[in-house]
Amino acid sequence: xxxxxxxxxxxxxxxxTLSLTCIxxxxxxxxxxxxxxxxxxxxxxxxxxxxxIYYSGNTYSNPSLRxxxxxxxxxxxxxxxxxxxxxxxxxxxxxxxARWPSSARAFDYWGQGALVTVSS
Amino acid sequence: xxxxxxxxxxxxxxPGERASLSCRASQSVSSTYLAWYQxxxxxxPRLLIYAASTRATxxxxxxxxxxxxxxxxxxxxxxxxxxxxxxxxxxxxSSPLTFGGGTKVxxx
Numbered sequence: 001x002x003x004x005x006x007x008x009x010x011x012x013x014x015x016x017t018l019s020l021t022c023i024x025x026x027x028x029x030x031x032x033x034x035x036x037x038x039x040x041x042x043x044x045x046x047x048x049x050x051x052x053i054y055y056s057g058n059t060y061s062n063p064s065l066r067x068x069x070x071x072x073x074x075x076x077x078x079x080x081x082x083x084x085x086x087x088x089x090x091x092x093x094x095x096x097x098a099r100w101p102s103s104a105r106a107f108d109y110w111g112q113g114a115l116v117t118v119s120s
Numbered sequence: 121x122x123x124x125x126x127x128x129x130x131x132x133x134x135p136g137e138r139a140s141l142s143c144r145a146s147q148s149v150s151s152t153y154l155a156w157y158q159x160x161x162x163x164x165p166r167l168l169i170y171a172a173s174t175r176a177t178x179x180x181x182x183x184x185x186x187x188x189x190x191x192x193x194x195x196x197x198x199x200x201x202x203x204x205x206x207x208x209x210x211x212x213x214s215s216p217l218t219f220g221g222g223t224k225v226x227x228x
Binding site: 046047048049052060061062063064096098104105106107108110111112113 | 153157163164165167170171174176177208212215216217219220221
């Protein structure tokens with residue numbers, strides 16, 4: 001069964017850059033059948049889509065975050081990454097990576113999530 | 121941006137009862153792009169329904185989805201204790217992809 005694991009620092013200082021990587025357990029990241037996404041959830045709140053990437057490198061992101069977000073993919077390492085610049089306390093959240101099959105148009109496999117706290 | 125409004129905020133029902141969760145969109149959404157997720161405390165969301173009415177792999181048939189246009193419904197036909205969770209709808213008919221605010225289902 002597919003597994004995904006988010007990794008990165010759990011604490012980031014205000015104004016710095018949040019960096020997370022999602023390692024995918026198989027080579028489906030190179031498949032044309034899937035997109036790969038980042039979603040976040042502030043403590044006690046709902047879900048917010050950050051952005052998605054295709055194996056070719058094409059990216060799609062939420063306009064509310066687009067100016068601060070970079071999503072990249074490394075198919076040789078079966079992983080994709082998120083960078084969020086100039087973070088504030090409002091960016092404190094659990095960050096999830098997830099798979100999006102073109103056939104389902106929904107996120108069918110999710111990582112366990114990584115809590116990132118923005119604090120000095 | 122398409123806003124998804126879920127109601128009620130909280131639903132408290134007994135085991136065996138039927139639950140109906142509503143998701144209303146601020147503009148029409150193609151059924152192809154409407155999904156439902158279940159999230160239990162401390163866990164990642166789990167895909168229940170995609171394309172408005174298609175159950176994801178391994179989802180029990182007591183979960184069903186319906187609707188079109190701006191009104192969609194997730195129905196749990198016979199509640200079981202493990203169905204206690206928050207349920208979210210999601211659309212990607214137009215960017216940005218958005219989620220509803222969630223409905224919490226409590227089992228008495």
